[in-house]
Amino acid sequence: xxxxxxxxxxxxxxxxxxxxxxxxxxxxxxxxxxxxxxxxxxxxxxxxxxxxxxxxxxxxxxxxxxxxxxxxxxxxxxxxxxxxxxxxxxxxxxxxxxxxxxxxxxxxxxxxxxxxxxxxxxxxxxxxxxxxxxxxxxxxxxxxxxxxxxxxxxxxxxxxxxxxxxxxxxxxxxxxxxxxxxxxxxxxxxxxxxxxxxxxxxxxxxxxxxxxxxxxxxxxxxxxxxxxxxxxxxxxxxxxxxxxxxxxxxxxxxxxxxxxxxxxxxxxxxxxxxxxxxxxxxxxxxxxxxxxxxxxxxxxxxxxxxxxxxxxxxxxxxxxxxxxxxxxxxxxxxxxxxxxxxxxxxxxxxxxx
Amino acid sequence: xxxxxxxxxxxxxxxxxxxxxxxxxxxxxxxxxxxxxxxxxxxxxxxxxxxxxxxxxxxxxxxxxxxxxxxxxxxxxxxxxxxxxxxxxxxxxxxxxxxxxxxxxxxxxxxxxxxxxxxxxxxxxxxxxxxxxxxxxxxxxxxxxxxxxxxxxxxxxxxxxxxxxxxxxxxxxxxxxxxxxxxxxxxxxxxxxxxxxxxxxxxxxxxxxxxxxxxxxxxxxxxxxxxxxxxxxxxxxxxxxxxxxxxxxxxxxxxxxxxxxxxxxxxxxxxxxxxxxxxxxxxxxxxxxxxxxxxxxxxxxxxxxxxxxxxxx
Numbered sequence: 292x293x294x295x296x297x298x299x300x301x302x303x304x305x306x307x308x309x310x311x312x313x314x315x316x317x318x319x320x321x322x323x324x325x326x327x328x329x330x331x332x333x334x335x336x337x338x339x340x341x342x343x344x345x346x347x348x349x350x351x352x353x354x355x356x357x358x359x360x361x362x363x364x365x366x367x368x369x370x371x372x373x374x375x376x377x378x379x380x381x382x383x384x385x386x387x388x389x390x391x392x393x394x395x396x397x398x399x400x401x402x403x404x405x406x407x408x409x410x411x412x413x414x415x416x417x418x419x420x421x422x423x424x425x426x427x428x429x430x431x432x433x434x435x436x437x438x439x440x441x442x443x444x445x446x447x448x449x450x451x452x453x454x455x456x457x458x459x460x461x462x463x464x465x466x467x468x469x470x471x472x473x474x475x476x477x478x479x480x481x482x483x484x485x486x487x488x489x490x491x492x493x494x495x496x497x498x499x500x501x502x503x504x505x506x507x508x509x510x511x512x513x514x515x516x517x518x519x520x521x522x523x524x525x526x527x528x529x530x531x532x533x534x535x536x537x538x539x540x541x542x543x544x545x546x547x548x549x550x551x552x553x554x555x556x557x558x559x560x561x562x563x564x565x566x567x568x569x570x571x572x573x574x575x576x577x578x579x580x581x582x583x584x585x586x587x588x589x590x591x592x593x594x595x596x597x598x599x600x601x602x603x604x605x606x607x608x609x610x611x612x613x614x615x616x617x618x619x620x621x622x623x624x625x626x627x628x629x630x631x632x633x634x635x636x637x638x639x640x641x642x643x644x
Numbered sequence: 645x646x647x648x649x650x651x652x653x654x655x656x657x658x659x660x661x662x663x664x665x666x667x668x669x670x671x672x673x674x675x676x677x678x679x680x681x682x683x684x685x686x687x688x689x690x691x692x693x694x695x696x697x698x699x700x701x702x703x704x705x706x707x708x709x710x711x712x713x714x715x716x717x718x719x720x721x722x723x724x725x726x727x728x729x730x731x732x733x734x735x736x737x738x739x740x741x742x743x744x745x746x747x748x749x750x751x752x753x754x755x756x757x758x759x760x761x762x763x764x765x766x767x768x769x770x771x772x773x774x775x776x777x778x779x780x781x782x783x784x785x786x787x788x789x790x791x792x793x794x795x796x797x798x799x800x801x802x803x804x805x806x807x808x809x810x811x812x813x814x815x816x817x818x819x820x821x822x823x824x825x826x827x828x829x830x831x832x833x834x835x836x837x838x839x840x841x842x843x844x845x846x847x848x849x850x851x852x853x854x855x856x857x858x859x860x861x862x863x864x865x866x867x868x869x870x871x872x873x874x875x876x877x878x879x880x881x882x883x884x885x886x887x888x889x890x891x892x893x894x895x896x897x898x899x900x901x902x903x904x905x906x907x908x909x910x911x912x913x914x915x916x917x918x919x920x921x922x923x924x925x926x927x928x929x930x931x932x933x934x935x936x937x938x939x940x941x942x943x944x945x946x947x948x949x950x951x952x953x954x955x956x957x
Contacts (some may be wrong), residue, residue: 317702322759370739427939428686430739431887434880435935437952438928446921604758609751622735625647 299632300327302572303625307618308572308586313613319603329601337589342609344479347585347592353378356542357382357566359494360411360535362575366498367531368511371434373418374539375563376440378554382541382547383444383461384410385463386554388545389469390452393631399468404486404544411540412533421533423525429532448554462554471549480574481549487581490538494577497534507531514547539563571616587612646650649898657908665904666800667866668693671882672896673686673803673810674851679891679921680814686742687727687881688855690749695720697753697860700772700870701760707775708851709864715852716860723749724852732841746879754872764872774868775799777862797865802857803887805898811893823847830933853888854881888931890938903927912952938956 323329337347356372364371383433388406389399414436419429452462464479471482498504508529510515518524542562569587573579594608618624666866671688680687698719703712727745730736736744754765775798784794814820825833826843834840843914860880863870885903889896910920 350847372739421936421939425936425939426943427935431883431935432932435884435932438877438880439925442925442928446919449921450919509730517814539818549920564743564747566741568747569738604755606751607757610748610755613744613748613752616747617730617736620736620740620744621730626701641940 295632295636303629304572304574304619306625308520308615310618311611311614312590313608314614315629316334316531318607318610319386323601325601326397327443327601328368329597332597332600333590333593333603336524336600337592342478343565343592343596345475345480347588348480348484349395349478350588350592351581352481352483352487352545352549353586354565354569354588355543355581356490356538357562358569358573358580358584359490360539360542361563361570362577362580363498363507364531365570365575365577366511368404368514369419369422369528369535370430371415371418371433371532371533371535371539372430372563372567373414373436374535374542375559375561375564376433376437377414377435377536378541378543378560380414380440380444380543381407381411382543382554382556383447384540385469385547386465387447390463393466394455394468396468399466400471400482403405403469403548404541407544408537409539409540411543412537415534415539416529419529422532423528429528437559437563443542452554453552459555460557461604465548465552468489468638469548470552473544475550479550481640483545485551488502490541491577491581494538494580498577503530506537512579516518523574541564542566568616569614571619655791656907657912659795661901661908662792662796662800662905663866664907665699665900666797667878668857668881668885669803669897669900670802670806670854670861670902670909670922671879672885672900673806673882674854674858675883676889676891676893676896677814677823678851680827680846681823681844682830683728683731683738683847684742684883685724685851685855686739686747687724687745687879688742688851689875689877690742691852691855692859692875692879693721693749693753693873694723695758696863696874697767697857697870699860700767700770701862703768704767705772707773709775710916712773713775713860715862717856720852720856720859721849722852724848724855724864728845730850732844732923736953743751743914750873753870757819757870757952767869772868772870775865781952797861797862797876799857800867802862806854807893807897809893812848813948814893819846819909852896855882855892858882876884876887881956884928884931888927888934897911899931902930 316332319329322327337343357378360374360377361371366582385403385407388403390597392397392402393404417436418429418433422429422430426506428566448462449460454461454463472488473479473481474484498508506517506522506529507530509522510524517527546560565587569583570579572583590608590611591605594605597603598605645842671692673690674691675685695716699712700718702715705710706712706715723745727741731741757763757765757767761767761770777795778798778801780794814824819881821848822833822838823843824838825838826847830840833843859875862874862878867874881903882900886896889899890904904922910923930943
């Protein structure tokens with residue numbers, strides 16, 4: 292029974308993705324003078340050279356982390372629109388640890404990652420506390436906190452850690468001790484990959500193999516029932532946002548310590564909303580997150596190659612992403628088909644009995 | 645400090661405050677209407693972008709700013725209803741539907757602009773039109789007040805009129821009452837024969853229309869071009885202003901002015917020693933505090949209610 296539900300959910304998600312991709316192809320066909328070229332670059336482009344495969348993996352790392360962050364909050368029945376601000380501030384704290392606290396190799400990276408987690412967790416904790424103590428909507432509070440910590444982070448970087456010799460508004464270069472080292476030359480795939488894998492395993496074990504994770508899922512399924520069963524919903528609301536924020540903070544640190552080696556964001560990078568897309572595609576399951584993140588990074592990387600080689604611009608991929616979310620989350624999508632399957636099954640059982 | 649005060653009390657500051665408030669106010673009113681009908685419109689940001697690019701394209705094609713505005717508004721309503729269809733008819737979570745719309749709009753506007761004009765990310769080759777500015781008779785002659793209030797883009801005056809129009813519609817018309825009833829308690833509204841679905845479609849349509857005005861102001865008033873992600877979070881700021889203003893048109897207008905004030909102030913701050921980042925943080929912090937205090941009161945009220953119910957029982 293449960294197995295069939297799972298198969299249905301996976302099938303539905305795949306069909307939604309197919310339809311969205313089909314729409315993408317139709318758009319290419321309509322706007323391009325060289326549609327076949329464009330198709331080919333879009334679908335196969337990311338696999339053609341080592342460097343491109345590298346780009347794909349690099350882009351996947353922060354997406355896995357924000358995807359996990361949002362999934363954990365969603366599983367607790369909480370919204371986390373604040374991953375954006377959490378990862379931004381996490382990147383800022385990692386930068387500060389990198390510049391201000393010289394430490395030996397290895398230790399320095401670990402401390403910087405811990406700093407990023409603390410930074411993100413702090414932002415998440417504010418939403419969690421406001422919701423738990425006063426019932427304030429985490430949707431609005433996390434949205435506000437995005438901007439508060441975006442401005443605060445920019446203030447710290449621009450006024451205290453800005454490199455005056457650099458042309459742009461960027462921080463000082465980070466010392467090598469705090470880098471997430473590149474593991475697959477000539478690509479920039481870095482230690483962040485291991486961080487992401489550890490985060491996946493942690494999230495899975497936490498959600499499905501611990502008492503805290505059980506309480507979290509129960510709260511997400513039915514808050515009132517969870518409360519009757521003796522689960523402290525208040526505690527769940529707080530720790531789900533804190534853990535979610537900590538993992539989001541790592542996403543920011545991964546890009547700063549692994550790719551840029553200095554803080555160079557002047558805008559919110561948008562990974563937080565990407566995390567929501569990924570969590571939606573993965574149905575909030577930590578083991579689904581890497582698949583969804585790889586997929587999203589792949590179609591983006593394909594789109595950007597397509598726009599460099601042909602006359603179709605890469606933004607087309609945004610339309611595909613949006614349609615995917617709409618279809619995957621539409622409860623009515625394919626529900627008739629599902630209903631018919633359930634009825635058929637029931638009848639078969641009825642006849643057998 | 646002295647120069648800051650002189651900055652705030654200068655005529656130019658008052659003028660720029662009203663100018664930057666305009667798109668925020670439109671978005672915030674859009675948030676109020678949908679929220680009152682029980683639908684959180686996270687898609688305001690995307691609708692404004694769609695409106696912005698549509699205004700530029702339609703006005704360039706037709707050679708008329710007003711036809712450009714009309715096109716922009718129609719597209720905005722269309723996409724608001726598109727999002728509404730997924731939420732109301734197909735059961736997509738409204739927050740996710742809004743995020744999806746924002747994702748589609750953020751890339752889709754750039755994509756459509758490129759297909760239509762060959763411009764990458766900014767509409768530099770299009771001869772798009774700008775909505776006219778209006779010099780108010782009599783008022784423009786008054787010293788100090790005149791230069792602040794007069795000479796704005798016509799959409800700025802529309803925004804002020806929209807505050808009154810939304811207030812009148814929501815609180816003085818039967819349809820407005822039904823719309824609010826649907827937001828308060830959909831089940832009781834349905835039990836007296838109000839169509840919840842129709843009211844929510846209506847609310848989203850109006851919300852889209854208002855956000856559309858805001859987006860059109862950005863590309864046909866605030867500046868004279870469309871550029872990638874030019875809304876820069878104003879749709880979300882509109883949601884914040886609505887929350888800070890107690891989801892009431894008048895309160896929301898005041899909250900929007902507050903956001904506009906901080907935004908204009910941060911421009912003046914850049915020459916001074918106070919970091920502009922802090923000034924720009926103020927409205928968001930104020931919203932956070934407002935949200936916290938408001939939620940706390942609600943909680944205290946409901947707990948008191950429960951206690952009384954127990955005592956009666």
